[in-house]
Amino acid sequence: MKTYDLLGIGIGPFGLGLAALAEPLDDVEAVFLDQRDGFSWHAGMLIEGTTLQVPFLADLVTMADPTSQYSFLAWLKATGRLYQFYIRESFYPLRAEYDQYCRWVADQLPALRWGRQVTSVVRVADPGSPGGYLFEVSAETPGGVEKYCAKRLVLGTGTQPRLPAHLQGLDGAGPVVHTSDYLPRRAALAAAGSVTVVGSGQSAAEVYRDLLDGCGTGPGEHRVDWVTRSPRFFPMEYTKLTLEMTSPEYTDHYVGLPIEQRDVLGREQRNLYKGISGDLVDDIYDTLYRKSALGAEVPTTLLSDTEVVAARFDADGAEGAGEYVLTLRHAQLGRVAEHRTRAIVAATGYAASVPEFLAPGLVNLDHRGRYAVMRGYTVDDDRRIHVVGGEEHTHGVTAPDLGFGPWRSSVILADVTGREPYPVERRIAFQQFGLPAAQGDPQAEPAARAEPAAQVEPVETDDLEVAR
CATH class of the missing domain: 3.50.50.60 (FAD/NAD(P)-binding domain)
Known part of the structure; x- marks a missing residue:
């Protein structure tokens, strides 16, 4: 051999x-x-x-x-x-x-x-x-x-798409899609009538922005919401001295830290490479502004610092077509509320x-x-x-x-x-x-x-x- x-x-x-x-x-x-x-x-x-x-x-x-x-x-x-x-x-x-x-x-x-x-x-x-x-x-x-x-x-x-346990096995009429499978399911998502994007970062932002084009109240249009447990819709940090952290020297420093400290830093530093591009953040805002300038309320909600803690399918909701019911918990307020949607996109890594x-x-x-x-x-x-x-x-x-x-x-x-x-x-x-x-x-x-x-x-x- x-x-x-x-x-x-x-x-x-x-x-x-x-x-x-x-x-x-x-x-x-x-x-x-x-x-x-x-x-x-x-x-x-x-x-x-x-x-x-x-x-x-x-x-x-x-x-x-x-x-x-x-x-x-x-x-x-x-x-x-x-x-x-x-x-x-x-x-x-x-x-x-x-x-x-x-x-x-x-x-x-x-x-x-x-x-x-x-x-x-x-x-x-x-x-x-x-x-x-x-x-x-x-x-x-x-x-x-x-x-x-x-x-x-x-x-x-590499890695495999992750779907949180509470979003797995939902027996509903509308699609529950991980971002890795977004494009093949985009038409079905838009046809559902309402879509909720769950997650943060660039992929969540790109899906939300893409669905936002069809967001409205007219025939064939849909509602789109975005829920993220991140404290804000944070941009990726892109200043030059921060970019020096993608260097051999910083890697030497990071490798030498205790495992527990590295695990903490890994979460603290997520905005260094897992945030949203600043141009996309601005484009989302400008799109919302342009749509709102037409006079009608834009059918969308952006919720930050909010985690999906449970989910179920209500077959009797939405005029008999059925809806997903997401239980949301706001970290700062410590309160929960229910959110209804006919389709879900999970930007959950x-x-x-x-x-x-x-x-x-x-x-x-x-x-x-x-x-x-x-x-x-x-x-x-x-x-x-x-x-x-x-x-x-x-x-x-x-x-x-x-x-x-x-x-x-x-x-x-x-x-x-x-x-x-x-x-x-x-x-x-x-x-x-x-x-x-x-x-x-x-x-x-x-x-x-x-x-x-x-x-x-x-x-x-x-x-x-x-x-x-």
Whole structure:
């Protein structure tokens, strides 16, 4: 059986970027597996006109290799859109453009294997390999089971849509939709007559804004409401010194903090990368203002600091058509009220978990069953299993940041090759994030690591947001 230097499981943007950076390297033979039939990035949220919240430089490869043939600018040139993008004078690509760009890159990479559902990952003895073993990966395909051997693994399995327990299993006539499935269900949502968006952040705002166009009292129009437990409809913080937190130095600082403190910071810092773009906040307000200027009351309500604590379906409501009844609790007032709606969109984020296909003891876990990720993005004692995109709880704001993905890929490929095929910047920030006397070697691993958990349980991400 052929042995690969690197085997990736899961091909999202981070896995795809790693594959693109590995492809030109003569000393890295890699293969990447994914259970889907091809690349797709948030297909349910490719709403017309929506843009990324990061500049085009935050593509798959540019921050590691600006000369790469797999850059966003290279895609624009190859598709005849470079001058149009130039004249547009915006750093922020359309979300649909980013998806098309990623598909273009994926089509060029021979290392990608689609339609492979990984079912097991185990160690197999191999005296000639470091540590005396290799990783054997089994994957189900339409043609049967395939097996692969590799010296190193990269886990990029991503997250799954999360629907809160009280929104699950509602037996009603109208749709209950997670944002990940929004576009295919948009027509059914609008036809329901009234829609309530539950959640916060960019995805909730984009869905609300999209539904707002059809909001009214005329024929074929609908009501739309937005309920969020967030204290306000907060914008993503985008000042330059704050952006320095997406840096190697801040990641060094964050990794060195106690687990409990990191968990607190993770929630406190959500507006740094999980807020709404300021332009979208303003556009929502301007749309409401424009609609209200026509003289009629706009059939919409925006409720902040309000949590949905229970839900049921009332078959006798809404003139026999039935309604969902949401029990809302206002945090500041401490009071509850009922809200009726015929359809629900849940912008309630995604849940991360450790894949079941990993053999017991293969990776290290913390006391909450999450990956215990070391500074160099490894999760095993021999530092041969890497994680991409699953380290938000250990590495902070850089983990989900598209622009920091190439930096992480550079670190992983340096580990794989024993050299730096792509230079790894150690210092990019003007500020210091700790006391000077407390700063150590920026490449050093944290001194302590949480003990492995006895049982692996799914761990939810912040349920206000869609992790990107």
